[in-house]
Amino acid sequence: MALNKYKLTLIKQPTSFTLTTYPLQTVIEDPTLLSSLSIFSTSRLSTLDIRLQTNAIPRSPAKADPAPSTDSVLFLRINAAADYFTTDDALMENPSPVAVDLILDPFVLNVFPRSLIPTAGWISVVAIVAVLIARWISSELGRVIDDARREGEEEKKDKKER
Numbered sequence: 001m002a003l004n005k006y007k008l009t010l011i012k013q014p015t016s017f018t019l020t021t022y023p024l025q026t027v028i029e030d031p032t033l034l035s036s037l038s039i040f041s042t043s044r045l046s047t048l049d050i051r052l053q054t055n056a057i058p059r060s061p062a063k064a065d066p067a068p069s070t071d072s073v074l075f076l077r078i079n080a081a082a083d084y085f086t087t088d089d090a091l092m093e094n095p096s097p098v099a100v101d102l103i104l105d106p107f108v109l110n111v112f113p114r115s116l117i118p119t120a121g122w123i124s125v126v127a128i129v130a131v132l133i134a135r136w137i138s139s140e141l142g143r144v145i146d147d148a149r150r151e152g153e154e155e156k157k158d159k160k161e162r
Contacts, residue, residue, distance in 0.1 A: 015080055015081065015082060015083055015098050016080070016081050016082075016083035017078065017079070017080050017100070018078075018079040019076060019077070019078055019079075020076070020077045020079075021074045021075065021076050021077075022074065022075045022076075022077065023073070023074060023075075024073040024074075024075070027075050033075070036077075037075070076102070078100055078102065080098040080100050081095075081098065082095035082096065082098060
């Protein structure tokens with residue numbers, strides 16, 4: 001039924017996460033998943049602010065998105081549960097809700113998150129400038145040391161000649 005299952009363990013919060021992905025065809029064929037999606041959609045639509053819906057920009061049919069294929073649509077189920085034990089019976093009966101932030105960020109070449117490209121660019125620029133400045137400082141220090149060495153040698157020659 002499920003394609004992938006992942007279990008994440010957080011260090012700071014005693015919470016257990018189980019992520020399960022389902023392709024569109026599986027959601028349509030499984031009555032439990034389909035009813036869960038229907039309940040979610042109904043509750044989501046009932047909480048939408050009607051005043052904000054009038055500000056939506058209408059899409060022209062020519063620029064409409066193509067119908068999603070079953071390969072490109074995945075549904076994600078997140079089960080988050082408090083993962084602790086306490087002697088407080090009230091807390092064990094009604095644990096506090098677990099907040100989940102899900103950030104979907106496409107990867108470039110399946111390696112690097114797209115949202116980090118500007119940061120990586122700035123780090124690269126700073127690194128290149130730092131290397132150039134370090135080379136310049138190194139050459140200047142080398143020049144100063146060579147000048148000091150030459151002056152020292154010239155003073156030694158002058159003292160020998162006297």
